[in-house]
Amino acid sequence: xxxxxxxxxxxxxxxxxxxxxxxxxxxxxxxxxxxxxxxxxxxxxxxxxxxxxxxxxxxxxxxxxxxxxxxxxxxxxxxxxxxxxxxxxxxxxxxxxxxxxxxxxxxxxxxxxxxxxxxxxxxxxxxxxxxxxxxxxxxxxxxxxxxxxxxxxxxxxxxxxxxxxxxxxxxxxxxxxxxxxxxxxxxxxxxxxxxxxxxxxxxxxxxxxxxxxxxxxxxxxxxxxxxxxxxxxxxxxxxxxxxxxxxxxxxxxxxxxxxxxxxxxxxxxxxxxxxxxxxxxxxxxxxxxxxxxxxxx
Numbered sequence: 167x168x169x170x171x172x173x174x175x176x177x178x179x180x181x182x183x184x185x186x187x188x189x190x191x192x193x194x195x196x197x198x199x200x201x202x203x204x205x206x207x208x209x210x211x212x213x214x215x216x217x218x219x220x221x222x223x224x225x226x227x228x229x230x231x232x233x234x235x236x237x238x239x240x241x242x243x244x245x246x247x248x249x250x251x252x253x254x255x256x257x258x259x260x261x262x263x264x265x266x267x268x269x270x271x272x273x274x275x276x277x278x279x280x281x282x283x284x285x286x287x288x289x290x291x292x293x294x295x296x297x298x299x300x301x302x303x304x305x306x307x308x309x310x311x312x313x314x315x316x317x318x319x320x321x322x323x324x325x326x327x328x329x330x331x332x333x334x335x336x337x338x339x340x341x342x343x344x345x346x347x348x349x350x351x352x353x354x355x356x357x358x359x360x361x362x363x364x365x366x367x368x369x370x371x372x373x374x375x376x377x378x379x380x381x382x383x384x385x386x387x388x389x390x391x392x393x394x395x396x397x398x399x400x401x402x403x404x405x406x407x408x409x410x411x412x413x414x415x416x417x418x419x420x421x422x423x424x425x426x427x428x429x430x431x432x433x434x435x436x437x438x439x440x441x442x443x444x445x446x447x448x449x450x451x452x453x454x455x456x457x458x459x460x461x462x463x
Contacts, residue, residue, distance in 0.1 A: 167198045167307060169331030175318060176325045176341060186321055190314045190328060197310045200228060201302050203251065213291050214251075214299045221283075221290035229289045232282070234411065235305050239279040242419040242431060247391040251301035252276035254389050262378040264385050273297070274394030303387070307333045308369060308414025315410070332370040332417070335410045339364040352401040352443060359441065359449070363406075369413035371421045372402040390422050399424035402443040405432070412438070425450050 173190045177183035201210045209228045216222050224232075238246040253273035256265035265273065281294035302309075307330040314328045315335045325338040327345060336345050344364050348357030352372050361368070373396065377386035390397040405417040416438060420428035425444050432440040432452045442450040 167194065167202070167310065167330060168204070168303075169307065170329075172327075172329040173314065174327050175323050175337075177321075177323060182321075186318060186323065189317055193314050193317060194310050194330065197306065197313065200225075201231075201306045203255070203299075203301050210300065210302065217291050217293045218296040218298060221285060221288065221292040223288065223290050226289060229284065229286075229291070231302065231305065231309055232284055232291065232300075233286070234309075235302065235415070236279060236282065236284065238305070238415040238419065242416075242423065244279060244391055245422040245427075246304060246415050246419040247277060247279045248300040248302055248304070249277050249279055249282055249298055250389040250391050251299040252297060253394050254301060254387065255299055257385065257387070259376045259378050259385070259387065262380065264380075270394050277389075277391045277394065279391075304418040305411060305415045307331055308367070308410035308412070311335045311367070311410035311414075332372070332375070333367070333410050333414050334369075335367040335413075336364055349402065349404050349441060349443075353447075358443075366406055367408060367410040367413045368404060368406050369410065369417040370402060370404040371417040373397075373421075374401070388418060388421050397422045397424075398445065400428070400442050400444050401447075403428065404441040406439040408437055416440075429453075 171194050173187055175183060199205060200208055202208050203210055205211060209224050213222050235248045256269060276295055276298045281298060283292040283294060311328050311330050311333050315337060318326050323337060325341055327334060327336050344362035347361050347363055347368060349359040349370060351358045352374050371388060373384060373386040377384055386396045388397050400421055403417050403421040405413045407413040420440055425442055428442060429452055432438050439454050440452040
């Protein structure tokens, strides 16, 4: 998945606990093989290779996740859009490679989730335009975390955490105490906010995860679909939800939307909370969260 995967759990049987940890890693790798854009024979790669020519039949698991992605696109007015990859694939953050201005403008015209045609009767995927691509980087990790949590719950685990990159989901508490998860400062290694949590999912998106700087401009992986550029109004968004798939997709969406529109979206959704750090370093909270005393005016 191109990120660090971590799990911790409690179980009375040590051997069973070790097996469950291995089951988590096996499930993560199964989903990676199915949905990675970097594995040439993954179902997602086969879509990118052929869906501009003809409908591509895929398994129900991937098809269902694409339908879920489309629903988040509708809910966020396109701020979440898996077709961002039409431009995103041209970046190589390690090698500091970005598209030319002409390539950027051409690719931006291809970013439109409505051009991703899903046929539920045939379980097929097709692109409306040649050159379109998709990437599930904003939702697949959350989906994988949810799958692993379900696996542990079915095995009777009552206290656990599963993490994939910036996405975590918790079962229960930390054996009598809350799990303490920190939100790191986007421009440093220290945590600026610590959250006591239990039985919840949390996802953080930031402009420090995959990026490079050139001529004073930070190019990072969270693309604003409407502008075809890295989103710039905020530098970190954290979303809390019941499931990781929701937290994952919405943290990306809120990052793109910015403070005002992002909080408007979050405040309209039941059971969703958010913490946003804007480009000036100011912290903003959704209506349901209490501002720490030290940060109150």
